[in-house]
Amino acid sequence: MPDGAARLERAFTAAGRPVFMPYVMGGYPDLAASVRHARILGRHAAVIELGVPFSDPLADGPTIQAAGQRALAAGTTPDDVLGVAAELRDGPPIAVMTYYNTVLARGADAFLARAADAGVAGLIIPDLPVDEAGPVRAIAHQRGVALVALAAPTTGEERLEEIGRHAEGFVYCVAVTGVTGGEVAVDDRLTGFLARARARIRVPLAVGFGVRTPEQAVAIGRHADGVVIASELIRRIDEAPDPAAADAEVAAFGAAVDRALTASA
Amino acid sequence: MSVATRFGPYGGRFVPETVIGALDELTEAYERHRDDPGFRAELAGLLDRYVGRPTPLYRARRLEAAWGVGCLLFKREDLCHTGAHKINNALGQVLLARRMGKGRIIAETGAGQHGVATATASALLGMECCVYMGRVDMARQRLNVIRMRMLGAEVRPVDSGSATLKDATSEAIRDWVTNVGTTHYVIGSAVGPAPYPEIVAELQSVIGDEARAQSLADLGRLPGTVVACVGGGSNAIGTFRAFLPDAEVDLIGVEAGGEGLTGRHGASLALGRPGVLHGSYSYLLQDPAGQVAEAHSVSAGLDYPGVGPEHSHLRDTGRVRYMNVTDAEALDAFSRCSREEGIIPALETAHALALIAREGGALSARGPVLVCLSGRGDKDVDQAAAALGIDA
Ligand SMILES: Cc1ncc(COP(=O)(O)O)c(C=O)c1O
Numbered sequence: 107m108p109d110g111a112a113r114l115e116r117a118f119t120a121a122g123r124p125v126f127m128p129y130v131m132g133g134y135p136d137l138a139a140s141v142r143h144a145r146i147l148g149r150h151a152a153v154i155e156l157g158v159p160f161s162d163p164l165a166d167g168p169t170i171q172a173a174g175q176r177a178l179a180a181g182t183t184p185d186d187v188l189g190v191a192a193e194l195r196d197g198p199p200i201a202v203m204t205y206y207n208t209v210l211a212r213g214a215d216a217f218l219a220r221a222a223d224a225g226v227a228g229l230i231i232p233d234l235p236v237d238e239a240g241p242v243r244a245i246a247h248q249r250g251v252a253l254v255a256l257a258a259p260t261t262g263e264e265r266l267e268e269i270g271r272h273a274e275g276f277v278y279c280v281a282v283t284g285v286t287g288g289e290v291a292v293d294d295r296l297t298g299f300l301a302r303a304r305a306r307i308r309v310p311l312a313v314g315f316g317v318r319t320p321e322q323a324v325a326i327g328r329h330a331d332g333v334v335i336a337s338e339l340i341r342r343i344d345e346a347p348d349p350a351a352a353d354a355e356v357a358a359f360g361a362a363v364d365r366a367l368t369a370s371a
Numbered sequence: 372m373s374v375a376t377r378f379g380p381y382g383g384r385f386v387p388e389t390v391i392g393a394l395d396e397l398t399e400a401y402e403r404h405r406d407d408p409g410f411r412a413e414l415a416g417l418l419d420r421y422v423g424r425p426t427p428l429y430r431a432r433r434l435e436a437a438w439g440v441g442c443l444l445f446k447r448e449d450l451c452h453t454g455a456h457k458i459n460n461a462l463g464q465v466l467l468a469r470r471m472g473k474g475r476i477i478a479e480t481g482a483g484q485h486g487v488a489t490a491t492a493s494a495l496l497g498m499e500c501c502v503y504m505g506r507v508d509m510a511r512q513r514l515n516v517i518r519m520r521m522l523g524a525e526v527r528p529v530d531s532g533s534a535t536l537k538d539a540t541s542e543a544i545r546d547w548v549t550n551v552g553t554t555h556y557v558i559g560s561a562v563g564p565a566p567y568p569e570i571v572a573e574l575q576s577v578i579g580d581e582a583r584a585q586s587l588a589d590l591g592r593l594p595g596t597v598v599a600c601v602g603g604g605s606n607a608i609g610t611f612r613a614f615l616p617d618a619e620v621d622l623i624g625v626e627a628g629g630e631g632l633t634g635r636h637g638a639s640l641a642l643g644r645p646g647v648l649h650g651s652y653s654y655l656l657q658d659p660a661g662q663v664a665e666a667h668s669v670s671a672g673l674d675y676p677g678v679g680p681e682h683s684h685l686r687d688t689g690r691v692r693y694m695n696v697t698d699a700e701a702l703d704a705f706s707r708c709s710r711e712e713g714i715i716p717a718l719e720t721a722h723a724l725a726l727i728a729r730e731g732g733a734l735s736a737r738g739p740v741l742v743c744l745s746g747r748g749d750k751d752v753d754q755a756a757a758a759l760g761i762d763a
Pocket residue numbers: 455456457481482483484485559560561600601602603604605606607671672673717719720745746747
């Protein structure tokens with residue numbers, strides 16, 4: 107098992123309760139702020155998802171699209187974001203979320219070498235489904251980085267098994283049929299999906315897309331090992347009047363989610 | 372036979388997990404229906420009586436004289452109902468969607484021809500239809516926006532990125548990810564995740580199948596050269612496929628050279644590098660970090676930084692030569708074709724014509740030159756009039 111996979115699995119299971127996995131976009135609102143926000147959230151999180159801005163993010167709704175556009179307009183590159191990861195290496199394990207073309211452009215080997223150097227534990231590629239992932243997975247293995255698979259409510263039984271066979275670190279379960287930034291409903295469809303995933307996947311399950319409140323995190327946490335919040339954090343940063351207020355907002359929200367998850371255990 | 376998913380190293384399914392099930396379902400449905408006599412007969416009947424196929428193969432004698440070409444043949448897709456080849460694909464896919472029990476159709480459009488074709492097929496078959504279109508394209512192809520709305524479709528403007536075809540496609544895919552249970556996404560070119568490039572190529576191959584037979588019947592021989600413009604590449608692949616085994620036929624795809632290759636352009640095959648956009652691995656205009664570049668073309672239908680995966684493979688194998696012409700050359704050919712032949716071509720199509728204006732004399736040495744006249748230019752009159760200084 108790659109070392110990154112072991113670190114991620116431990117991070118999700120060590121607390122013995124569902125944990126918080128906040129999303130921070132590298133370079134948003136600027137590089138230094140993204141490092142600061144990740145450090146603040148690191149006090150309340152077991153794993154940090156670090157996003158790489160991309161020009162055409164197919165799995166993302168308007169909030170993350172706009173944040174990405176702003177980061178790109180400021181000149182943020184994938185390399186810069188791996189630099190952010192390196193600065194955060196003393197905190198919780200990092201899973202880098204990036205679209206496949208940024209990996210291809212650099213070359214999977216070079217990209218993963220750099221990610222491994224930066225101490226990245228896992229790589230999430232939302233447009234690289236399990237049946238296309240073989241070559242990247244092999245390279246990630248050599249570098250000790252876990253290639254994190256995604257599963258969705260529309261994923262059939264056979265594919266869930268296939269995902270389970272390759273799963274390492276954790277599996278990212280998409281909570282909604284849709285893109286990021288919507289609003290999740292914790293209903294039979296979602297809990298049924300998570301039960302199906304649980305039955306076929308050995309590694310921890312992290313659930314994200316559309317989770318906005320501590321209450322939703324708690325409700326989802328009953329059926330999962332980790333809860334991801336992304337667009338809601340970005341919206342709060344967007345709305346803050348200045349950087350200090352954004353830092354305070356991020357700290358308060360991170361603490362509230364963590365407190366709720368701890369209390370629910 | 373199972374549907375092709377790769378063309379050499381190109382193609383594949385690089386999409387969010389949420390739509391993988393729908394791609395499997397589409398593959399399965401297409402494999403089942405494409406050889407089903409009922410489906411074939413329904414589609415053939417509509418192509419015949421509704422679209423007006425077969426389209427003529429017309430000899431453009433005045434342009435032969437103007438451009439020094441011995442024999443110049445137009446495959447008249449501009450005479451299809453709705454005014455372009457796009458209807459061949461849209462009808463086939465909407466028929467398939469109905470058989471799959473989907474009630475809602477979505478599409479992206481650049482020039483608006485695919486949007487109009489999809490809105491038309493949806494009206495005919497009683498489906499709800501929503502078309503995504505970049506705000507910039509809505510302005511330059513205003514006529515087609517009105518047509519789609521008249522046909523009962525909803526047109527949703529897209530403001531992200533360059534507000535053109537790339538962004539409209541991304542937004543359509545996001546809609547599909549969200550509504551995948553009820554919705555079929557009718558992709559408008561030979562792009563996207565498998566099985567789309569193969570489905571679109573097969574539905575468009577009617578162009579080349581007819582043209583090849585017509586050439587044999589009319590001239591007693593095959594053309595020496597076949598030319599088509601390449602946006603995503605659907606009219607080109609539909610025209611080329613029938614001729615791929617004919618090694619003696621020179622095949623030429625024409626990309627948008629825009630302001631010229633040192634400026635802004637849409638020549639993915641000339642200057643792109645392989646990468647992933649909109650679900651498939653193919654040549655792509657991008658920066659060194661892998662961010663997708665904004666394309667540019669006077670023609671909304673060629674203003675796209677990617678290209679269909681089969682064209683990438685045909686480029687690498689050398690079976691098809693890919694060349695490009697500038698905006699200015701295309702406008703010149705647009706004007707020339709209108710005045711000499713009384714045919715106002717689409718600006719996309721004008722790119723294929725411009726290549727013949729430039730190279731036709733030399734190409735002619737191999738024998739007749741056949742060009743896919745992919746569409747008519749009614750949609751472009753505002754934009755072309757402004758560029759050419761023509762007043763109402
Ligand atoms: C008339 C016409 N020709 C060509 C194209 C380019 O598309 P493709 O390369 O898929 O044929 C378009 C696209 O909008 C079009 O409207």
